Amino acid sequence: MKASWVAEQKTVESSLVSGAELFIQGLQNENVDVVFGYPGGAVLPIYDALYKAEMKHVLTRHEQGAIHAAQGYARVTGNPGVVLATSGPGATNLVTGIADAMIDSIPLVIFTGQVATKVIGTDAFQEADIVGITMPITKHNYQVQKAEDLPRIMKEAFHIANTGRKGPVLIDIPKDIAVNNAPLKEVSDIHLPGYQPTLKPNILQVKRLNEALQMAKKPVLLTGAGVLAAKAEEELLAFAEYYQIPVAQTLLGLGGFPADHPLCYGMAGMHGTYAANMALYDCDLLIGVGARFDDRLTGNLEHFAKKAVVAHIDIDPAEIGKNVPTEIPIVGCAKETLKALNQTCGEKGNSSEWVIQLSKYRSELPLTYKSNDKELKPQKLMEILHEVTKGAAIVSTDVGQHQMWAAQYYTFSTSNRWITSGGLGTMGFGFPAAIGAKVGRPDLPVVAVVGDGGFQMTLQELGVLQDWELPVIVVIVNNKSLGMVRQWQEIFYEKRYSHSLLDIQPDFVKLAAAYGIEGKRAENEDEVREALEAALSSKKPFVLDCAVSADENVYPMIAPGKGLHEMIGVRG
Amino acid sequence: MRRIISATVLNESGVLNRLTGLLTKRQFNIENITVGHTEDPAVSKVTLTVWVEDDRKAEQLVKQLHKQINILKVRDLTNMALVSRELALIKVLTTPDTRSEIKMLIEPFRATVLDVSLENVTLEVTGDSEKVDALIELLRPYGIKEISRTGITAIPRGTQKKVLELHPYSIM
DSSP states (O other): OHHHHHHHHHHHHHTEEEHHHHHHHHHHHTTOOOEEEOOOGGGHHHHHHHHHHTOOEEEOSSHHHHHHHHHHHHHHHSSOEEEEEOSTHHHHTTHHHHHHHHHTTOOEEEEEEEOOGGGTTTTOTTOOOHHHHHGGGSSEEEEOOSGGGHHHHHHHHHHHHHSSSOOEEEEEEEHHHHHSEEEOOOOOOOOOTTOOOOOSOOHHHHHHHHHHHHHOSSEEEEEOHHHHHTTOHHHHHHHHHHHTOOEEEOTTTTTSSOTTSTTEEEEOSTTOOHHHHHHHHHOSEEEEESOOOOHHHHOSGGGTTTTSEEEEEESOGGGTTTSSOOSEEEESOHHHHHHHHHHHOOOOOOOHHHHHHHHHHHHHSOOOOOOOSSSOOHHHHHHHHHHHTTTOSEEEEOSSHHHHHHHHHSOOSSSSOEEEOOSSOOTTOHHHHHHHHHHHOTTSOEEEEEEHHHHHHHGGGHHHHHHHTOOEEEEEEEOSBOHHHHHHHHHHSTTOOTTOBOOSOOOHHHHHHHTTOEEEEEOSHHHHHHHHHHHHHHTSOEEEEEEOOTTOOOOSBOOTTOOTTOOBOTTO | OEEEEEEEEEOOTTHHHHHHHHHHHTTOEEEEEEEEEOSSTTEEEEEEEEEOSSHHHHHHHHHHHHHSTTEEEEEEOTTSOEEEEEEEEEEEEOOHHHHHHHHHHHGGGTOEEEEEOSSEEEEEEEEOHHHHHHHHHHHGGGOEEEEEEOOOEEEEOSSOSSOOOOOTTOOO
């Protein structure tokens, strides 16, 4: 009895490793191939372990850059992005990205250093209560209390981040925990009694939707990012084709259904197409799939889908009935649910007249803009970008006018090519996200479409392009203003352009040159096309500063408080 | 309307913070909240009373709470047959004349005297909130020095008369 006890003790003792090594082991167990981060005092032991383990680490020039890069990586690969930052300011610099990932359901596992356990709560150097700060903007968060808990916590964190409704999970690691020794052991199965996402839909509700489909004359599908998160593109296509249901997409759902498909009517919402918005306004059956009926999509809820029976498929039960009263609630993963719907092959309704009517809207009232010879129109810029990249590039944007033009005119026929800050609307998101996307998908061309305002928020990450020679193309849609702010001031504030005009600008070409990156300024369509073609074939980083017409507005538009049928600027 | 919601949570640091933070974020005002261990020391029970505008907001609250990883179970007890109790400690000013009068007064409430001094007595009363309110009102003319109430804790009755009517959009 005693002998065996000693033997057991020995094996344990011989395999004691530090918390930092457990961290590396945890990353390897999850097949993490890259970490985006920035070192500092409280994470020195972890960075030392990273050094020894030769783990791929992308050193950004600001923690915000690291987290947005991880978001871009997660969007295009479907794997959780991994972020590492130090305590205090390192951790607080991540907050914008965490909130962004939370609202757009992007899987991230974020590690922050923390001051040593014995000084937590004493206002020590670089101490911030990051667990408290991030509580409302994480799916879950942890502070590691004992080194031996780290493997279990990491396994749980990756599971939570990338299942159910995906989102960011933060793990705060006090410095002494990274140094302390603990036994290296296999983590048994995850035990999370309070977290059991529903994947399979309730058959009864599926049946009710089948019945509603038989009755429907004007059905419409509203598809969101949930389709992409569940990898349900094929099932969606089969479903829409079988029942002949027109598809409208949310901003974040673009690419989930091919834009060039006859049943695709484009993006709906504040700057959506006439056909998509009228489809949502006029329908008699609305099927939301992995979309959360955000206010920018629905417009005034008083007028939203008022004639329709609403069915809502979502993995998050809290989204169902949150904004729009729902007759057919289906909690489940988009893939499983659409699969179940496809298997039933229910009786079809007759939607042919409806499809004809919407197609008429689409051909008679397409997205449009007025072009002239003198100016480079931003919409044209997006069309050229689509043409030169053959619509196959990964496109990443900030928020604002350029984002809407990219969404409207760079149409996506493949999924996981579109990265944008939807819910939070974060300026400075697009460029670092493009870096992460290029790291995740080096085989695809990556274009960061950014505004001149947003680019100046995170342009320090040009250092990463230089460092890794990453062939990311930065297209600056330069209208010398905070375009969307300026547009709203023009329309709703009698052209009082309060602090929205950015006449004083750096020379972006010279700025790129300072980082050893080639750049060019383009003032007309030919220059854009020529520069883009050169940049694509060079396989080098490139900054293209495009001087677009400064007073161009995004249309069509639904003014705040208006319904989807009250679009302005439909006819250009 | 007032809703009584019961949540079974893991007994870890930060759970209460997450729960109350969520209510703040979604603009729910907590009227009272009680927390304590259950039969399992790793699990705590939180009972909270909140004011919500309508059923839809109430449903949203339950769902949002349920989403939290360290919250195991959430139940809206409002429309259930339940036993709920609250404890109050009341310090009342007394004179030699009123002391025995107060003792008579509290008897039907089954309140007990916990502490007596020359100027005041401290009483303990347990019951539903209405009973506690009634006693406080009765004692007010004598001069109340201090009140400490625990807030409601509740448990559904073993036998429920009828199943709560579900709304068409309800899935909880």
